[in-house]
Amino acid sequence: MRDVKSVNYLVSPEPARALAIVMLVLAMLSQWLGYLQPLSWYSLDLSTRWHAANNGRVHPDILLIDIDDESLTSMAPHFGSWPWPRSVYAYLLEGLQDYQVKSWVLDVLLTEADNGRPEDDAYWLETMSRFPNLYLSAVLVPAGQGQLLQGSALPAGLALQRGNPQQTIAALWPLGFSALPERVGMINAVPDADGIFRRYPLQHRVPALPESNKPEMASGVEWVFASMPWRVAGNNLGTAIPTQPDLWLTFQGAEAVPYPSISFAKALQLALEPSADFAELFKDKILIIGSSAVGLADLKHTAIAPQQPGMVLLATAIDNLLQQNALRRQSDSWLLIVLIFQLAGLLFLYKKQTGFGRYDEIAHITERHQLRQLERDNSMNFMSNLASAVVTYQDHRKPGAGSDRYLNRQIADNVLNAGQQLFTKGLSREDELAADTLGIRLAARAGYDPYALAVVMQKLESMQGDSNAISLLLATHPAPADRLSNIEQQLQRLERQHPASRTASRLALTERYQTALRRK
Incomplete structure (x- = not known):
């Protein structure tokens, strides 16, 4: 009887090697054609959820002021239905200024003038000019939509890089933005091909017009605008900003809203009736005003939740910049090759021994x-x-x-x-x-x-x-x-x-x- 360890196996390794080569070629071809992208997204989402549940750590300075369904209902008798008059935000800022807030981040678009309540708009414009730590939101839109302004009409400081002054920029600009251009940040967040939000842009580029389109306007230099996280973390807080165009988000909790929050209605009540008991709640905080109300349609599908408030994405991006813990993605190709050879080896061992x-x-x-x-x-x-x-x-x-x-x-x-x-x-x-x-x-x-x-x-x-x-x-x-x-x-x-x-x-x-x- 021979020693079983020296058995001359009936199955030779040639088929396994051939299979490994075929799988490698197919895998690389699939990677090049993008067929493996869903698998890459799935593995990324799994690791994101695991990290959020086990190692997530929210930045202690971030506090959300939530325009939730309860706020919309309770404030309707006093300020009417949404959208509220701009004076509401002025009341909030003025009432809480004694609490030594570090930064105000308005994740709400206040763009067009309210022709029915011009006095409220005037009150808001006068108030925000007195808050150097206030940041306003803007959104770039496709050409032909929004407010169409030539580059020459945009104030200095609004763009990180200026392009051709005759090029038209389409965007939704906040009311009174020309008075404080350095405090305007873009809140465009674009989902990946599968509809899931995993990253937040740091810079937004408007390509220069090609020469064949309008030769007299072609300068070869594109317009570059800062995102809201770039403005808040970079300009105001002195944080080093990564050079990549997008920030891959590291979510800091398994909940849809992992950050401390207070309803807008409650915050406004504290602004109108200040209380020393809540001084520590707002002191040295980055207050992000956004919405979780279903009717305001600012809910995003992320790896954490199918309906996560947009303000959480913004808060997460700011948090990642402050803690310098944004996800650093590497190419999946090397891991793919290793997995292929591991699979071929496992197939060979399975064939031979199990x-x-x-x-x-x-x-x-x-x-x-x-x-x-x-x-x-x-x-x-x-x-x-x-x-x-x-x-x-x-x-x-x-x-x-x-x-x-x-x-x-x-x-x-x-x-x-x-x-x-x-x-x-x-x-x-x-x-x-x-x-x-x-x-x-x-x-x-x-x-x-x-x-x-x-x-x-x-x-x-x-x-x-x-x-x-x-x-x-x-x-x-x-x-x-x-x-x-x-x-x-x-x-x-x-x-x-x-x-x-x-x-x-x-x-x-x-x-x-x-x-x-x-x-x-």
């Missing part, structure tokens, strides 16, 4: 070992549990049984109890040894290595006591040493009956299958 396991279980099925075990033990409890699960499931499917789309807990418990009874009880020693014997014959006839089971038994013997799973397996099966002794006897018999089995050529899968059927 391919036998399927035939061991097939032997149990063909010899009806499980059914005979139930008959011997008269396992009425097993059948009772299984029958109960079927009856409960049928009752659940009847008309009028409810609209729950999942099976109830009782069904799952019955099925699990039925399966657990058979699994933990195990089969008899004779049945397991018989399955080994038949499995060796089936594997050899199908063109697989019949010696692989001996290698598996040696590994199991060396792993005894390593884990609960191994202990359970050994508790429901004969000892590996006993099985190994039986396997060696069967292999010796196989070699005597089929001496050419050691060097038999591999058959095609269909031919192997047909051959196995004929010999059975």
Whole structure:
């Protein structure tokens, strides 16, 4: 009897190598064509959620003032329905200025003049001019939409880089932006191709017009505008800004709103009726005024939640810049190559050493070992549990049984109890040894290595006591040493009956299958 460790395996590595090369070529081609992008997004989202749940840490200086549904309802009798008059924001700023707020970030577009309430607009413009720590939102829009202004009309300080002064810039500019251009930040957030928001732009570029379009306006220099996170973290707080155009977000909590927040209605009440008890709540804070109200349609689909308020994305981007912990993405290609070769190696090892396991279980099925075990033990409890699960499931499917789309807990418990009874009880020693014997014959006839089971038994013997799973397996099966002794006897018999089995050529899968059927 030869040493099973030096078995001349019937399966050579050439197919696995060829498969690795084919998979590598296909994978690289798929990567180039973008077919693997959904898998890349999925893995990124998984890691993002894991980090948010386990390592997320919000910046202590960020506080959200939330225009939520409750604020819209409670403030309607006093200020009317949305949009509120601009004086409301002036009241908030003036009332909370004594709390020593670090920065005000308005994640609300206050663009067009309110012709019905010009005095409110005037009050707002006068108030915001007195707050050097106030930041206003703007949005770049496609050409032909929004406010169309020539570059020459844009005030200095509004753009990080100025392009052709005759080029038209389309945007939604905040009311009175020309008086404080250095405090205007873009809040354009663009989802990826699958509709999920994972990054926040740091700079927004308006390409220069090509020469063929309007030669007299082509300067070759594009307009560049700062995003709101760039303005808040860079200009006001002195944080070093990364050079990449987009900031890949590191979310700081598994909740849809992980940051401390207060409703706009409550904050306005504290502004109109100041209280020393809330001084620490606002002191040295970056107050981000945004909305979570469903009706205001500022909810984004992110890796954390399908409806996450847009102000949380803005807060996360500012947070990442302050803590310098934004996600640094690398190319997925190197990881892809490693995974491909790992998969090819696993396929090779599976073919050589663990391919036998399927035939061991097939032997149990063909010899009806499980059914005979139930008959011997008269396992009425097993059948009772299984029958109960079927009856409960049928009752659940009847008309009028409810609209729950999942099976109830009782069904799952019955099925699990039925399966657990058979699994933990195990089969008899004779049945397991018989399955080994038949499995060796089936594997050899199908063109697989019949010696692989001996290698598996040696590994199991060396792993005894390593884990609960191994202990359970050994508790429901004969000892590996006993099985190994039986396997060696069967292999010796196989070699005597089929001496050419050691060097038999591999058959095609269909031919192997047909051959196995004929010999059975």
